[in-house]
Amino acid sequence: MSVSVDSSGRSATHTTNSYRSWSFDWTAPSSGSGTTSVEIAVLTANNQNGNNGDSWTSTSVSIPEIPPANSAPSATNVEINPNPNAGVGVDLVAQYTYSDPDGDPETGTEIRWHKNGALHSGFDGRTSIYASETSIGQKWKFEVRPYDGTDYGTLVMSPEVTIVDMDSDGDGVYDTEDAFPTDPNEDTDSDGDGVGDNADAFPTDATETSDQDSDGVGDNADVFPNDPNETTDSDEDGVGDNGDAFPNDATETTDTDGDGVGNNADAFPIDPNETTDTDGDGVGDNGDAFPTDATETVDTDADGVGDNADVFPTNASETVDTDGDGLGDNADEFPTNPAETKDTDVDGVGDNADVFPTDANETADSDSDGVGDNGDLYPLDPSESADSDGDGVGDNADVFPTDATETLDSDSD
Incomplete structure (x- = not known):
């Protein structure tokens, strides 16, 4: 019997036609390859020296x-960590090394x-077991x-561990009594605020732990924790009450002139005598004789009229x-x-215009003869002023000034 295997090793052919059965050896695939399939093909021939009537199965x-x-x-390596003793307050952790020959x-x-x-x-x-x-x-x-x-492996028991009291931080206080078992500097927290009494500036006050400026007030309550x-800051203006001249007034902090009015509200912050300038004239109300009149500040003669408007600022009787x-x-x-x-x-006529300023009966002397017009019978004749006899001829021209029947003496007799 003869079997031919191809070069790939994946096909074998029976080459002896006189055998109805045959065999060959094969090597299975590597482990894990799974199921192997084999295909078998048989040619049934009728021995007629031809293909006619032959068939494949x-x-x-x-x-x-x-x-x-x-x-x-x-x-x-089955054991509990820590061992052989575990301090109270420490978790117990189970440890072991797992191995499997098959790599499972x-x-x-x-x-x-x-x-x-x-x-x-x-x-x-x-x-693990919690502390x-x-x-x-x-x-x-x-x-x-x-x-x-x-499959289960063999059951293995760990060595026994005993729970003991310990002093983990070596401060002389057992962990069960030490509020800070891992801090050698602390063992007590009197106020329960999480900060040990040694580091706590206020060990009996749970709301405070630090006083950075050492002023006796804890940082939490101290509005100015870095300023001793x-x-x-009662008025919350950012200036502490001690430094704030007006600790309850958020709009004021300073009173430079010490007049009781803060610099912000004081129109004259460096003048203790003034705080307000009602009329905005630059002169304070206290020093301003006219605090509501921006055009006046002084009344030198105290006549009630400001110097600017008073034509006679130093004469109280005139303005x-x-x-x-x-x-x-x-x-x-x-x-x-x-x-x-x-x-x-x-006489109603001013002295400058009155020719007779001291004579109330006269004001004019039209003919400039020294006799006022009212007393001058001839106000336009400078040579005459009187007519004693009333004859219409002035005394100067009347030869007989007292005889109304005569005025002339042509022959001078």
Whole structure:
């Protein structure tokens, strides 16, 4: 019998036609390749030395892979951390090394805890026991049975660990009594604020721990925690009450002139005598004779009229000079006539215009003869002023000034 295998090694052909059966050896694929399929084809011939009447028949055969037997996993280095003693307040952690000859991953491993020799199913499957679940004097251990999803390995028990009181920070106070078991500088927190009494500037005040400026007021309550001179800002203006001249007035902090009015509201912050300038003229109300009149500030003669408006600022009896003649209206008998100021004879004509300023009966002398027009019978004749005999001829021209019947003496007799 002869069998021909092709170069790929994937096909074998029976080459001896006188055999109805034949065989060959083959090597299965590597582990994990799965099921192998074999295709078989048979040519049925009628021995007529031709193809006529011959036929092919084929079939497929599946050869399943037979998996190797599973090897159980194992647990080694089984122990509790810490050991052999665990301080109270420390968690217990189960530790072990899992291994599997087949490389199978761990899944479903059983862990059980024993306390004081008794199994406690409430802790099954846990890899740690919290410190809050232990107490001083207890003895703990755990058992582990590794599992790879197919087989369990051998159950292994850890060494026993005893819970003991400890002084973790070495400060002489056991952890159970030490508020800060890992801080050698602290063991007490009297006010329960999380800061030890040694570091707490206010060990009995839970709201305070620090006083950066050492002013006796805690930083939380101190509005100015870095300023030893300040602790409070009553008006919340950013200036402490001690430095604030107006601690209850948020609009004021300083009173430079010490007049009781803050600089912001004080129109004259460096003048203690002034705070307000009602009329905005730059002169304070106290020093301003006219605090509501922006055009006036002084009344030198105290006549009620400001110096700016008073034509006679130093004369209390005068304020106006209507005619601008230099004499106030009160003293000027002709306040609207700049040419006159007096009327000595009170005749209604000013002295300057009155030819007879001291004679109330006369004001004019038209003919300039020295006799006023009222007393001059001939006001336009400078050579005459009287007519004693009333004859119409002036005394100077009348030869007989006292004889009304005569005026001339032609022959001078």
